[in-house]
Amino acid sequence: MINDQSTPSLYTWAGGAEALLRLTEAFYRRVADDALLAPVFAGMDPGHARYVALWLGEVFGGPAAYSAERGGYEFMLAKHLGRAITEEQRRRWLNLIMDAADEVELPDDPEFRAAFVSYLEWGTRLAVQNSAPDATPYHGAPVPKWGWGVAPPYIKG
Numbered sequence: 001m002i003n004d005q006s007t008p009s010l011y012t013w014a015g016g017a018e019a020l021l022r023l024t025e026a027f028y029r030r031v032a033d034d035a036l037l038a039p040v041f042a043g044m045d046p047g048h049a050r051y052v053a054l055w056l057g058e059v060f061g062g063p064a065a066y067s068a069e070r071g072g073y074e075f076m077l078a079k080h081l082g083r084a085i086t087e088e089q090r091r092r093w094l095n096l097i098m099d100a101a102d103e104v105e106l107p108d109d110p111e112f113r114a115a116f117v118s119y120l121e122w123g124t125r126l127a128v129q130n131s132a133p134d135a136t137p138y139h140g141a142p143v144p145k146w147g148w149g150v151a152p153p154y155i156k157g
Contacts, residue, residue: 007152009061013112017065019104020056024049027100036092040083059119059146066143073141083131090124111151119146 014020028049031037045051054066055076066072097120102108106116123144130137 006155007148010112010115010146010148011057011060011062013153014060014106014116017053017057017062019106020053020060020062021050022104023097023100023106024053024056026103027052027097030096030100034092034096036089037096040085040089055143058143059123061145061147064143073143074139076143077130077137077139077141080127080131081135081137082133084133085128085131087128090128093124094120109153111148111153114151115146115148118149119144 011020014023028041028044031041041048051066051070054069058064058066066076070076094117098117101113101116107113129135
């Protein structure tokens with residue numbers, strides 16, 4: 001039975017900050033070995049995996065740590081402007097982060113993975129649009145808040 005009052009956030013369901021950091025660390029290890037994505041992330045800030053974990057945490061209902069530490073959506077947007085991310089790179093990014101999610105054993109129930117992939121699909125498509133040389137991105141957006149969508153987790157009650 002689903003009880004909206006007790007439905008955990010995606011952040012909590014995923015395992016919180018530690019799980020998301022394990023995810024991003026595993027992901028960026030894969031990126032470093034990937035011929036298509038390694039050049040995109042060459043010279044990456046040593047804290048990048050942690051920052052992405054903070055971003056995902058905030059998006060998935062955790063603390064607003066990314067906004068507090070990095071400045072929120074505008075800072076994330078600025079990191080993508082002019083990068084000309086290709087569709088091939090976007091799809092590789094998705095594949096590698098899904099492989100990393102399996103590696104670090106993020107929850108694999110259909111409800112969580114559907115919500116997780118939904119955000120990643122939306123976010124990467126937005127990154128491609130915003131990174132185009134002629135992009136005119138929307139400024140001033142809040143950090144997105146992602147939820148379960150149409151299929152929240154089933155909690156035995």
